[in-house]
Amino acid sequence: MEHPDLIDAMNATQAAQRLTARQPLVDDVHAVLVDMLMNHALEPGSRLNIDSMARNLGVSPTPVREALARMEAQGLVVKEPRRSYIVAPLIGLEDLRALIDFRLLIEPAAAAAAALNASPDEATALQTFARSGGSGDQDATSNRLDMVYDATFHDIIAKLSNNSWLRESLLRARSHLHMYRLYHHAKQAAATKPEHVAIARAIAQGDPDAAAEAMRTHLTTAMRRIDDVFASGELKLQKPR
Amino acid sequence: MEHPDLIDAMNATQAAQRLTARQPLVDDVHAVLVDMLMNHALEPGSRLNIDSMARNLGVSPTPVREALARMEAQGLVVKEPRRSYIVAPLIGLEDLRALIDFRLLIEPAAAAAAALNASPDEATALQTFARSGGSGDQDATSNRLDMVYDATFHDIIAKLSNNSWLRESLLRARSHLHMYRLYHHAKQAAATKPEHVAIARAIAQGDPDAAAEAMRTHLTTAMRRIDDVFASGELKLQKPR
DNA sequence: CGATCCTATTTCCTATAGGAAATTTACTAT
């Protein structure tokens, strides 16, 4: 009558259960939905059917609704009264330009703060991570991994800035989703990897000005790459309905 | 499909719609709870009893829980698994500093953009509004009106920046709410009005540098005022549990 | 053929019920 698969999982990990108290189902559902949304498993702009989501997850609609209420406050979904929620839509080229402008205000400062705040361990971890990703391959899974790599790299820096307001505002923007949807055939990851490495190096050296400048360069060149792709006509601008 | 005349007709009857078409209960509950939280009708740190709140509001626990889930994502309450929620503590000095730092990254740029974008009508409207508010009286209602005045002024500028990301990120931060909660007992010397007027003037003159500088001054003096209040011991620092 | 209205089904939203965890109360033993 309740969630059988979860119960099986609980029996399997019964020892672990004794140590860590089971967290409410809502938190699990929320984590799953956020993950699906961030990974494009929930299509932006699409309507969410609460009952079917609940069935698919093996839970009742109640925790699903609660998770969606959280996600609404996070700006990840948009409530349409009496019509459930839709996944927050992605954007067109003009809005993307505004997004880059916005990030140019914030992320260079975040990188500078990270250069001042990061411990040696954190700095080397960042450098290691920067070198780890960005295969640049063209198949779908590599592309998705590259997107996660990019998002994670920027989030690590935001975290190192020690400013939760800053970090939250970037997470909410979901820049990586917007960028990769509009422009995933260009060799974004391959091109960005050396730029990430440069940013990480400046942070590891504790040089805030160089870190900020490297971040600025990274963002402006990303915007220029996108402009080039659009100018070449490879991508058509999608009308947001 | 959306004929402009039809849309106008809909707007005309929008007031009538609001009477009949009632918005979901969750939204009402959320609004009430946020208001109670701002006015310290919900005391910071106190545990929330979902059932009794539902009884007091004359609704069932379900919409109350949903509203609380939203408020959790907004940082207004803190979830304690299996123990409901507690009201989030008042913002501490360190978080407040981070919030001002964050705004210093964004709002001067917003003011500069507004100086470039604002039409003459919009500029004079902004100036009129800047001069309209900020009574500075000490009673509770005046204090609240001053808060709304301040929040509105900053939001108008964010809107005039023509960058929705920028505006959204400021709205989501809800700085005015946090400040109002801190200064609920009416002690804020509302010296902000002349600073607002100065910002509005620079924007009206179409001078982006002056506008940015005036905004920077406004924010840094606000931070200094806060430091003074904390230093005077009127407000206690929040101990992180 | 297209538009409007009416019916049927789906889906949302709120209330209620019940199991499980947490808290309080009461009791026992040292």
Place this chain on the structure above:
DNA sequence: ATAGTAAATTTCCTATAGGAAATAGGATCG
């Protein structure tokens, strides 16, 4: 008297039920 424990009560959390709105399907009319 106090510490520890067990029972009783409260409270949370999830599932389910049912009324109300919205969508889909179909028929009638222009």
